[in-house]
Amino acid sequence: MTSDKSNYKNTEIKRGRGLKKTLFMAALLLFLAMVIIVATILGAVQIGWRNILSILADTLPFYSSPRAVEIAPVYQDILLKIRLPRVLLAAAVGSSLAVSGAVFQGLFRNPMADPYVIGISSGAALGAVFAMLGGFSLTVGGFGAVPLFAFFGGIATITIVYAMARVGRAVPVMTLLLAGIAVSAFLSALVSLLTYFAGEQLHQVVFWMMGGLGGATWHQVKVMIPYALAGYICVSIFSRELNAMLMGEETASHLGVDTEKVKKILLVGASLLVAAAVSTSGIIGFIGLVVPHFVRLVAGPDHRFLIPASALLGGALLIATDTLARVIIAPTELPVGIITALIGAPMFIYLLKRRKKLRYFGGGG
């Protein structure tokens, strides 16, 4: 039978594809580890990797490293209280943005979709600007008014957009996208209006909107990570459904996907990711757009791979760009949003050029 032969060939190819994916995933893990190490070493203050190692070793319980010279406590503080939480926060924010970007692009079957596509960013921005100008001093669970207002601004916006787009039981993605754009435009106008009257706070407002991870604390990391994990688990459970949704909602439904339910869950998951990211770091662009594109280019559109790979690459990329933002004009630092845009936009154009012969979600071949 010829089918034996073709089966054999087929499994060979499949193994080849599997190997490629495994290698890619390993490379991403390695990249993330390297980036974390480099980001911890680099900074305005030179600590030296020996000192870093012994400081880290000291944090282990029941262990005290032998050393000739006492390390200045300020080094310990810089490393443990400033750099490490910042690196981890960058990883969490970057992963969240990249994963939500992948989800929105799949959900809307639109390669131009990014985490902010349905208005979360403008909602969060309005919340943040409102909090800044209002000068509220409330604190909930260790959080200031700005991240709180940003978070709820984002969540409120997505709820409004969802309600607007709903037709009976169903929420057509096209309507969702359009409602998102309309609401986003309206909220952006409000943000501009508030910014116009910002006066002394103008600098703060503009700075927030450029996005940055300055002043990251362990507390932020602790709050961000559950959101990031919850959102991530939520969307990765439904990655097979998301693959089917890529064929169109009707087709997905013919294949046995409960599209309305899946849409709702994915929307909630991705929105949580974005709202958490935006409220901790402001609006950081291009991570959510470029990362999933790049992964698709290498490994194809299967979300069961795309989502974890995007998480790894997004985290690594944001740590890298954030490090650049810290050291490029040290001791002053740039808002990381500027760096991601400066690097992300040309990269996106490059990907676009490379994929010319392929289609939107091109990759693999």
Added chain:
Amino acid sequence: MGLNIDVDGLKLAYDTVPVLDGTEFRVERGDLVALLGANGAGKSTLLRCISRILQPAAGSILLDGRELRHFNSREAARLMAVVPQETAADFDFTVEDIVMMGRFPYLKRFRKEEGKDYDTVRRAMEMTGVAHLAERSLAALSGGEKQRVIMARAVAQQPEVLLLDEPTANLDIGYQSMLLELAARLNREQEVTVIAAIHDINLAVHHFNRFILLSGGRVMAAGRAEEVITSENIQKSYGVKASIYRHPLHGVLQVSVVSKKENTCFDQKKPEVHVIGGGEEALPVLELLSQKGYRLTVGPVSAQDSSCRFAHFHSLPVIIVPPFTSMKDEHRQEHLSLMHRAAAIVVPPIPFGEGNLPILEQVAAVLAEDKKIYIIDLQGVAERDYSGGKALKLLQEMVDRRAVVMETIESLPEIIGSGGGGTSE
């Protein structure tokens, strides 16, 4: 395998325009049904109700007696697969990925595809002839290949019911019948109940054995081709005049829509032309002259003759004689009077034999009365003369007596119109 489908009193409106208006029918287990109807008749809407995309406002759809909406998505997808008209391919899944999606309703959430899923997928791809494309990207395939991949996905779903929504609309004729043959094969070999919305009735009759004709959201007719595809039904549902005839090779019913031009009345100012009938070869002549508005008479022909159908369809005077018999006197008289009435007589390139030789003799006789007679393709007569040269001789005599000979029929209307002809000057 296969399911009964009962559709009862289905109603659905877009805004206030009713699209389905009490649609009712029953499809039996293992039926192979073509859903026919004009644009807007509700074909797609009906299929979208059955495939659970649309929720009808009233009425019920039962699968083997169980209300459709009581199935959950995965249950429904294990019973029913859909092949849409077109599949967007703005992503880069391989063909095998796409076909594997057909296994979705069988896969548990945290389980990976197993060997038996791969086997099912491979068999489905082999059946639809796309196995060699397994590693290719769907986006890189032609429309015909793409539809076969989607068909393979439907097969991998191992459904009891296959719904096709104008699956051939964007395919060339080769792929059209290949795809419908695949559906028919699934029906034959695995007793899958198939319902396909099809625009092309002539294509449908080749592949399907039951037909449902929708019109205005209701079932106008259902059953075998002979019960559904009638010129009255076509006229009522599509609003066009159509002639129904049997395919000369396969014997299935065929529909031919009459163009507007043909529908126009015969021009009373134009002269009447008599065309000698008998056989397919007379049709182009009749067709051409009628398009130009000439009033026509036809005969003598047998009732089963295609010229006779033409004459009936256009309500033309025609002389009908029983087949395989010699003409009776009354028919001769009738024929003579028709020829007398006519300003011109056309002898199309029909075969001649002992049976219709008397007709030619009559024609020769009226030539003497100064009638214009046009003989088409005299050179070819030798090949279709089964009268031992008698017909050829007769025709040649007519030519000698100023009958007009024409190679082809294109200029026939003009020449008749001018009352002339090469040799008659």
